[in-house]
Amino acid sequence: MSRKKVTMTLIDKKGPMGCHHGHKIGDRFDFDTDRGKLCPMVMHVAFPYIDILRYGGELPRGKDGDIRFCCPDADVINVFRIDVED
Structure with missing residues:
Protein backbone atom coordinates (compact mmCIF):
# COMPACT_ATOMS: atom_id res chain seq x y z
CA MET A 1 0.00 0.00 0.00
CA SER A 2 1.51 3.34 -0.99
CA ARG A 3 1.28 6.35 1.22
CA LYS A 4 -1.17 9.00 0.18
CA MET A 17 -2.26 39.08 14.59
CA GLY A 18 -0.07 38.05 11.67
CA CYS A 19 1.47 34.60 11.62
CA HIS A 20 4.67 34.48 13.69
CA HIS A 21 6.15 32.02 11.20
CA GLY A 22 5.26 34.18 8.19
CA HIS A 23 2.57 31.99 6.63
CA LYS A 24 0.10 33.77 4.33
CA ILE A 25 -3.27 32.83 2.83
CA GLY A 26 -2.65 30.75 -0.28
CA ASP A 27 0.53 29.10 1.02
CA ARG A 28 0.51 25.39 0.16
CA PHE A 29 2.68 22.74 1.80
CA ASP A 30 3.40 19.12 0.90
CA PHE A 31 3.48 17.20 4.17
CA ASP A 32 6.42 15.03 3.11
CA THR A 33 8.68 17.60 1.46
CA ASP A 34 7.82 20.89 3.19
CA ARG A 35 7.82 19.91 6.87
CA GLY A 36 10.70 22.22 7.70
CA LYS A 37 8.79 25.16 6.22
CA LEU A 38 5.72 24.70 8.40
CA CYS A 39 5.32 26.28 11.81
CA PRO A 40 5.94 23.63 14.51
CA MET A 41 2.62 24.49 16.18
CA VAL A 42 0.78 23.82 12.91
CA MET A 43 2.61 20.51 12.49
CA ASP A 64 -18.02 22.57 1.96
CA GLY A 65 -17.03 18.90 2.18
CA ASP A 66 -13.41 19.63 3.00
CA ILE A 67 -11.20 18.88 5.99
CA ARG A 68 -9.95 21.89 7.94
CA PHE A 69 -7.98 22.58 11.07
CA CYS A 70 -6.74 25.71 12.82
CA CYS A 71 -3.44 26.95 14.09
CA PRO A 72 -3.46 26.74 17.90
CA ASP A 73 -2.17 30.30 18.40
CA ALA A 74 -5.25 32.19 19.64
CA ASP A 75 -3.90 35.51 18.34
CA VAL A 76 -3.32 34.16 14.81
CA ILE A 77 -5.83 31.32 14.13
CA ASN A 78 -4.78 30.42 10.61
CA VAL A 79 -7.19 27.97 8.96
CA PHE A 80 -5.69 25.17 6.86
CA ARG A 81 -7.37 22.76 4.45
CA ILE A 82 -6.04 19.22 4.05
CA ASP A 83 -6.11 17.58 0.62
CA VAL A 84 -5.32 13.88 0.15
CA GLU A 85 -4.37 12.15 -3.11
CA ASP A 86 -3.69 8.46 -3.70
Whole structure:
Protein backbone atom coordinates (compact mmCIF):
# COMPACT_ATOMS: atom_id res chain seq x y z
CA MET A 1 0.00 0.00 0.00
CA SER A 2 1.51 3.34 -0.99
CA ARG A 3 1.28 6.35 1.22
CA LYS A 4 -1.17 9.00 0.18
CA LYS A 5 0.09 12.44 -0.78
CA VAL A 6 -1.09 15.07 1.69
CA THR A 7 -1.03 18.80 1.16
CA MET A 8 -2.13 21.60 3.44
CA THR A 9 -3.23 24.99 2.16
CA LEU A 10 -3.68 28.10 4.30
CA ILE A 11 -7.18 29.22 3.30
CA ASP A 12 -8.31 31.71 5.94
CA LYS A 13 -7.24 33.71 8.98
CA LYS A 14 -9.44 34.46 11.99
CA GLY A 15 -7.13 36.08 14.56
CA PRO A 16 -6.02 39.72 14.82
CA MET A 17 -2.26 39.08 14.59
CA GLY A 18 -0.07 38.05 11.67
CA CYS A 19 1.47 34.60 11.62
CA HIS A 20 4.67 34.48 13.69
CA HIS A 21 6.15 32.02 11.20
CA GLY A 22 5.26 34.18 8.19
CA HIS A 23 2.57 31.99 6.63
CA LYS A 24 0.10 33.77 4.33
CA ILE A 25 -3.27 32.83 2.83
CA GLY A 26 -2.65 30.75 -0.28
CA ASP A 27 0.53 29.10 1.02
CA ARG A 28 0.51 25.39 0.16
CA PHE A 29 2.68 22.74 1.80
CA ASP A 30 3.40 19.12 0.90
CA PHE A 31 3.48 17.20 4.17
CA ASP A 32 6.42 15.03 3.11
CA THR A 33 8.68 17.60 1.46
CA ASP A 34 7.82 20.89 3.19
CA ARG A 35 7.82 19.91 6.87
CA GLY A 36 10.70 22.22 7.70
CA LYS A 37 8.79 25.16 6.22
CA LEU A 38 5.72 24.70 8.40
CA CYS A 39 5.32 26.28 11.81
CA PRO A 40 5.94 23.63 14.51
CA MET A 41 2.62 24.49 16.18
CA VAL A 42 0.78 23.82 12.91
CA MET A 43 2.61 20.51 12.49
CA HIS A 44 1.65 19.51 16.03
CA VAL A 45 -2.03 19.97 15.19
CA ALA A 46 -1.86 18.58 11.64
CA PHE A 47 -0.02 15.34 12.34
CA PRO A 48 -2.88 13.37 13.95
CA TYR A 49 -5.25 14.36 11.14
CA ILE A 50 -2.74 13.35 8.48
CA ASP A 51 -1.92 10.08 10.20
CA ILE A 52 -5.61 9.15 10.32
CA LEU A 53 -6.18 10.05 6.66
CA ARG A 54 -3.08 8.31 5.34
CA TYR A 55 -3.99 5.00 6.87
CA GLY A 56 -7.61 4.80 5.77
CA GLY A 57 -9.44 6.68 8.48
CA GLU A 58 -12.09 9.31 7.99
CA LEU A 59 -12.46 12.74 9.56
CA PRO A 60 -15.49 14.99 9.88
CA ARG A 61 -15.99 17.17 6.83
CA GLY A 62 -16.89 20.86 6.88
CA LYS A 63 -19.93 22.40 5.27
CA ASP A 64 -18.02 22.57 1.96
CA GLY A 65 -17.03 18.90 2.18
CA ASP A 66 -13.41 19.63 3.00
CA ILE A 67 -11.20 18.88 5.99
CA ARG A 68 -9.95 21.89 7.94
CA PHE A 69 -7.98 22.58 11.07
CA CYS A 70 -6.74 25.71 12.82
CA CYS A 71 -3.44 26.95 14.09
CA PRO A 72 -3.46 26.74 17.90
CA ASP A 73 -2.17 30.30 18.40
CA ALA A 74 -5.25 32.19 19.64
CA ASP A 75 -3.90 35.51 18.34
CA VAL A 76 -3.32 34.16 14.81
CA ILE A 77 -5.83 31.32 14.13
CA ASN A 78 -4.78 30.42 10.61
CA VAL A 79 -7.19 27.97 8.96
CA PHE A 80 -5.69 25.17 6.86
CA ARG A 81 -7.37 22.76 4.45
CA ILE A 82 -6.04 19.22 4.05
CA ASP A 83 -6.11 17.58 0.62
CA VAL A 84 -5.32 13.88 0.15
CA GLU A 85 -4.37 12.15 -3.11
CA ASP A 86 -3.69 8.46 -3.70
